[in-house]
Structures are given as C-alpha cells and as structure tokens.
Amino acid sequence: MPSISYHDAVNEALERMDDLGYERGAGVDLANHGPMGAEALAVLGYEGEVAGWVERYRVAMPHHEPPAARFPLDPDDESSWRPALGAFDRAGDWERLFARELAGAPWRDVLARWWPRLLPGLFAGLTHGLIRTAHAVRALYGSADGKPTQFQLAELARGLAYWAARYTALPGQARLRGSYDLAGAIAALPRVPGDGGPMHPGVARGRLARLADLPGYAEALDALAVEHAPYLLSEMTAQFSDVYLSHDEVFPVPLIHGVTAPAAARLVLPHLPADQYEPTLAALWQVHTALLLAFTTSRRGEGTGAWRAEPAPELRAELPSLDELGARAVEHGDEHVLKFTEACRREYALRPDPRFRAAVAVAQRRIAPLGK
Known part of the structure; x- marks a missing residue:
C-alpha cells in the first residue's frame, strides 16, 4: 500500500511546481512536462516516488519564467x-482568464465551453495543450472528496492557457466522411521522400510550414470514415504504437504523441457534450496526418509486424508485462516515457494489443533517462 494517496501526491507535486513556467530549455521552447509526468507516475501506482521525481525533474532542465x-x-x-x-506572449492573460472562469463555474462547464473553441488549434505545442489539460482533468475527477484544490484548478487553468497560447490551426478541415478505416487511411497516405539526412525536429518544422502543399495531405483529411468514438480512439492508439515501432530513424519523442494525444482525449471526452466527440476525432486525425507527413518519409x-523481427533485446524474447514496464519507466524517469507507459497501459487494458507493450519497451530504450 502506498504511504501517500494519489490525490495528496499529485496535489503536493503541483504545489512544488507552481513556480515553473509553461516551457523550458536553453534556447528552445519545450513544454513543461512536470505536472503531467508527476500525475502519470501517481497513476502508475508509484505515489511515494512522486516527490523525489519532482525534485529531479526541476533541475534536469531550466524552465522559463512564468509569463x-x-x-x-x-x-x-x-x-x-x-x-x-496562438499568441504566446498572452499566456499570462489566458491563465488569468481561465482562473476567473474556473472560480465562477464548475470545471466541467468551463471545459465544455472552451473545448470547441480550442479544438481547431489541437496541434498546440505538439498537442501538449490537450495532454496537459487531460492530466489536470483526471486529477480533478480523481479527487477523493470531489472538491478541487486551488492547485488542481490552477493546473487546469494552465493546461487550457497553454493550449490557447500555443494554439496552432493546421490547414484544411478533416470531415471523417471517407471510405477507409484508420489502417487503410494511414496506408493510403503518400509519404514525401526525404533528402537522405536525419529526420530531426528542424526538418519536420519545415515540412509543417508547407503542410498544405505536401502531396496527399488534402486527400488524407477526407479519407477516414467516422466510427464510434471509443472504438476509433483505440484504433488510433494501437495504429500509432505501430507507427512508433516502425520508425527508429525519427527523433524518438514526436511520434509518441500520436498515441498520447488520443489517449488524453479519452480522459476528457466523458466530461464533454456528446456533440464534441466527432469533432475531436476529426481534429486528432488531422494531427495524425500532420505527424506522418512531417516526421516520416x-x-x-x-x-507489417516487422517490429517483431527487430534485433532489439526487448523484442527478441517475450515482451515484459506492463507492470514490469511501469517499474522500468519509474527507474528510467524521463517524463515522456512515464506518460507513454501510463497511456499504453491504460489503452492495453481496453484492447490487449501487443504493440502497446512493444512500443513502451522500445521507447524506454530510444529515449535517454531523466537527467542524461
């Protein structure tokens, strides 16, 4: 039994990270993953490890000042x-707006009001606006007494504020009126060959800037057929676990979000009006199309299942259980690994596809441990 509850571990972590800005890194603008990583660690069942992880995370990389x-x-x-x-210099104004909104109305009402306004900009911060919001939502409905703390409400305000401030609308509009299932839509998408160099984030940013002109993009937006939301979400997380496994030539973090973004949406959709389900799926498919065209060639x-023949030791023998992978994620410590492991464990419980376990095992090898 843990010596500290999920609620207390997460709330204390949010209090300890209250002074951190929205982004971090010297000369770069990487999303603050602290609140998300701490919440995922607690969900994995390691509530007692959260405080120590927060202290390691704080010193691993400098954070920018809160706006x-x-x-x-x-x-x-x-x-x-x-x-x-999309105006990041207004992030402080957005945070104040959402703090006022949450002080004056139930958090579900605020979420329902702003979700359709923010959804067209889902790509914000490589989907971290959505993901941070979703972790905050889970902490709120996971409260033991149902009464949000000031730090929990502040975290939801910051998740929404980051989404608004980094709002990124992709060109075109996905309508989910095509004839393909998800696997077929991914297979039908023509990839744009590269120049033979490494596919690092700088190359991907250039592709994203000219996304509307890339072959197959407009057609892909109309290729996918709409299905019942929970089923298509499971298809998204399973198929993009496959995508992650298949692309060791890509910088190891961005394609993870093809899994963690729909897994995050699953946490929020039960708290939204039903008429938001289909637009959310359409926005996720548009993000997936952008990830595929920007990062893969x-x-x-x-x-094909080719990952089963990969010479990596974690795939040669029987795949580790998700409990074992959770323990390895805690030891590894990287915030992406923690979030990815927790999301895949949750998705595997709904659909026991071996690609979830394999993708976690591979991510734990490809991504450097915290502080390394």
Whole structure:
C-alpha cells in the first residue's frame, strides 16, 4: 500500500511546481512536462516516488519564467479573446482568464465551453495543450472528496492557457466522411521522400510550414470514415504504437504523441457534450496526418509486424508485462516515457494489443533517462 494517496501526491507535486513556467530549455521552447509526468507516475501506482521525481525533474532542465498577465481577455467577447489565440506572449492573460472562469463555474462547464473553441488549434505545442489539460482533468475527477484544490484548478487553468497560447490551426478541415478505416487511411497516405539526412525536429518544422502543399495531405483529411468514438480512439492508439515501432530513424519523442494525444482525449471526452466527440476525432486525425507527413518519409514497416523481427533485446524474447514496464519507466524517469507507459497501459487494458507493450519497451530504450 502506498504511504501517500494519489490525490495528496499529485496535489503536493503541483504545489512544488507552481513556480515553473509553461516551457523550458536553453534556447528552445519545450513544454513543461512536470505536472503531467508527476500525475502519470501517481497513476502508475508509484505515489511515494512522486516527490523525489519532482525534485529531479526541476533541475534536469531550466524552465522559463512564468509569463506575466498584461491585458484582460473577455471570455464573452470573441473580438477580445480570438485574436489572442496562438499568441504566446498572452499566456499570462489566458491563465488569468481561465482562473476567473474556473472560480465562477464548475470545471466541467468551463471545459465544455472552451473545448470547441480550442479544438481547431489541437496541434498546440505538439498537442501538449490537450495532454496537459487531460492530466489536470483526471486529477480533478480523481479527487477523493470531489472538491478541487486551488492547485488542481490552477493546473487546469494552465493546461487550457497553454493550449490557447500555443494554439496552432493546421490547414484544411478533416470531415471523417471517407471510405477507409484508420489502417487503410494511414496506408493510403503518400509519404514525401526525404533528402537522405536525419529526420530531426528542424526538418519536420519545415515540412509543417508547407503542410498544405505536401502531396496527399488534402486527400488524407477526407479519407477516414467516422466510427464510434471509443472504438476509433483505440484504433488510433494501437495504429500509432505501430507507427512508433516502425520508425527508429525519427527523433524518438514526436511520434509518441500520436498515441498520447488520443489517449488524453479519452480522459476528457466523458466530461464533454456528446456533440464534441466527432469533432475531436476529426481534429486528432488531422494531427495524425500532420505527424506522418512531417516526421516520416516512407511507410517502412508500418502494418507489417516487422517490429517483431527487430534485433532489439526487448523484442527478441517475450515482451515484459506492463507492470514490469511501469517499474522500468519509474527507474528510467524521463517524463515522456512515464506518460507513454501510463497511456499504453491504460489503452492495453481496453484492447490487449501487443504493440502497446512493444512500443513502451522500445521507447524506454530510444529515449535517454531523466537527467542524461
């Protein structure tokens, strides 16, 4: 039995990280993963490890200063808030807006109001606006007494604020009126060959900037057929575990979000009106299409099971259990590994596909441990 509860471990972690800005890194703008990683660690059942992990995370990479609020945003006046979407220098204003909203209405009402407004910008921060929001939502409905703490509400305000401030609308619109299932839609998407160099984030950013002109992008948005939300979410997480396994030539972090973004949406959808399900699936498919075109140059082994023949030791023998992989994730410590392991464990419980376990095992090898 843990010596500290999930609720207390997460709340104490949020308090300890209350001073951290939205992003981190010297000369780069990487999302603050601290609250997400701490919450995932607690969900994995390692509540007693959260405090120590938070201290290691804080010193692993410098965080930027929290942005100051400057000009109020009016949530009831679209001409006030809409121009501030995607303006990171307004992050402090967004945080203050959401703090006011959450102080005056139940958090589910605030979420339902803003979800359709933010959804077209789902790619924000490589989907970290959505993911941070989802971890905050799970902490809120996981509260033992049902009463959110000030730090839990502040974390939801920051998740939504980061989403709004890094709001990134992709070109076109996915309508989910095609004839392919997800595997077929992925297979039908033509990849844009590279120049033979490594597929690092700088190359991907260039591709994202000209996404609308890349072959197959517009057609892909209309290729996928809509299905019942929980089923298609499981297809998304399983198929993009396969994508992750198939692309060891890609920098090892970005494609993880093809799994963690729909897994995060699954945490939030039960708290939203039913009419938000299909638009959320469409936005996720658009993000997936962008990830595939930006970061991959061919299908490689996608959909073939080729990963089973990979010489990596973790795939040669019987795959470790997810409990064992959870223990390894805690020892590894990297925030992406923690979040990915927790998401895949949760998805595996709904659909016991071996690709979840294999993808976690491979990610734990490809990604450097915390502080390394």
